[in-house]
Amino acid sequence: MMKLLLFLTLSAFAGEPSDIKARAEAVVAIDRNRAGGDAVIAKIADSFKLIRDEELESHRLKGYDTRTLEVLFEAVSAASEHMPRPESLKVLEGIFNECLSRGYYGEMPDRLYSHYIAQRLWAKARGLNERFPREPRALPNVVEPAHIPDGIPAVYEVSEDGKTLTYKRIELAGPIIISAVSPGCHFSADAVGLIEADPKLSAIFRDHAVNIEAAPYDIDAAEIARVNRKGRFRYDILYKGSAWKGFDFSTTPRFYFVKDGKIIAHMTGDTAPSEFKRKLAESIKRIGLQ
Secondary structure, three states, X not given: OHHHHHHHHHHOOOOOHHHHHHHHHHHHHHHHOOOXXXXXXXXXXXXXXOOOHHHHOXXXXXXXXXXXXXXXXXXXXXXXXXXXXHHHHHHHHHHHHHHHHXXXXXXHHXXXXXXXHHXXXXXXXXXXXXXXXXXXXXXXXXXXXXXXXXXXXXXXXXXXXXXXXXXXXXXXXXXXXXXXXXXXXXXXXXXXXXXXXXHHHHHHHHHHEEEEEOOOOOOOHHHHHHHHHHOOXXXXXXXOHHHOOOOOOOOOOEEEEEXXXXXXXXXXXXXXXXXXXXXXXXXXXXXXXX
């Protein structure tokens, strides 16, 4: 293990195509064995740091063989999921275009498409889908302002038929409850079931909560619309997590209780039903909702 670590550390300064391939493969290997939660994320970050930014510049990409580019694409993709880096998308596009010019791109369109979805770059996602069509990647119509300021919390409201997403700013003056929930998460389903079964809680969430499905890499608006039609718990879709300072949408369920723009209380939903309802009632009371 020490020899491998020494090799990777020393190789960070070599810069040869085969060397960068070894470092990229190390990132991919960690990502494929994800058992360990936050520890794995830290390992991916540490391993990816051995790949220098200058080695990812477009003129350097042309000198790598296709297999190196393929592994490098997967490494950059994996790292960008855990390490927000604005430049990562440009690198992925550069690798993809270089491989495309060589006539090989494998599953790169699918991975690149998912990153466009994550950053809500709808025009790029549609353009890619037109060039490399696949039915599951069909997108709903998206209605949003021509200019969206940075750092403004927002969601997409889902139309009743699931065919349209409409941008909506969220005011956090409150009191308001922000729920990070997902219909596909059984913990979320349990928490939502407890809320819907209680008339008082159900009324409070109906009037004062925004329930948000993060949908980071895939948008299934039709399914969200179906769930909205079926129950009293209405879901919106997250615009961009980066605009929600202090909120975490990476795991569900999470509940944030906000007043005067500040998070007053926060809780998760993976607790016993009686404990969950008790904590929920206490947090609701703290922001002045009864």
